[in-house]
Amino acid sequence: MTFVLTPDAPIGVFDSGLGGLSVLREIERQLPAERIHYVADTANVPYGDKPIEVVRALALKLTDYLIESGAKIVIMASGTSTAAGLTAAIQKYPLTDIIGTIDSGARTAVHASPGDIGVVATNATARSLAFTRAVNAIDPERRVVEQGAPRFVPLVESGLTECAEAVDASLEYLRPLARAGVRVIILGCTHFPFLDAALTQAARDLNFQPLFVDPAAETVRDVKAILDRKSLLRDPQLPHTPVRFDATGDPEDFGRQASVLLKRDAGVVNLLRLDD
Secondary structure, three states: OOOOOOOOOOEEEEEOOOOOHHHHHHHHHHOOOOOEEEEEOOOOOOOOOOOHHHHHHHHHHHHHHHHHOOOOEEEEOOHHHHHHHHHHHHHHOOOOOEEOOHHHHHHHHHHHOOOOEEEEEOHHHHHHOHHHHHHHHHOOOOOEEEEEOOOHHHHHHOOOOOOHHHHHHHHHHHHHHHHHOOOEEEEOOOOHHHHHHHHHHHHHHOOOOOEEEOOHHHHHHHHHHHHHHOOOOOOOOOOOOOOEEEEOOOHHHHHHHHHHHHOOOOOOEEEOOOOO
């Protein structure tokens, strides 16, 4: 099915679960009039412990769905999806704008400080060295240290963002970056900004003062620039419309957790069966 895209078409966003809500918050802050279609692949969360080819297939399937649903641009609001599937999705849909979070995060970190850069990400993203390549494409001399953080996504998905276990996990993953002497840390998974309090406490306990970089703001600035260039920005005078939420797992559970993280009622969440 082919759609003629108009400014009223939605911005498509997907993630394995709740993490992409950090990107959704930024869209609502920077582009409050835009319609948003958010897909949470909660039936397959987490992505970070899956083989890269499995994540690539999931990312392509979710991209297919959002484009077929009429999205004017698709945001892979997941570092793991971006590392695994962005190139393949762009090759499959050369006429559609598809954007990830890695390049924007790298750009923000490089410009934030001249020092070494650390990355906390899922194991799959850290193993891919996608952030290292993105940073070195901008600054070939910049040292990058990537740290897998497999405990983080389950904590966020369980709503355990501000507890002793979250601080303990943050200490585990920040300690090697502190020893490495990095000055900036990219939160390489969109779930991780929701652990801000735990990360800040752990850094304080380690007497470590890095600058944490959330790629979401820069990603949405990139989206805004693309839509503006193509005259696809929705009229800012138009009223805000409710987000369309789809979840491949339990929609009620996702809605409860999303409401907590967004600090507002997420509203109706639709059950999505991608294989139907």
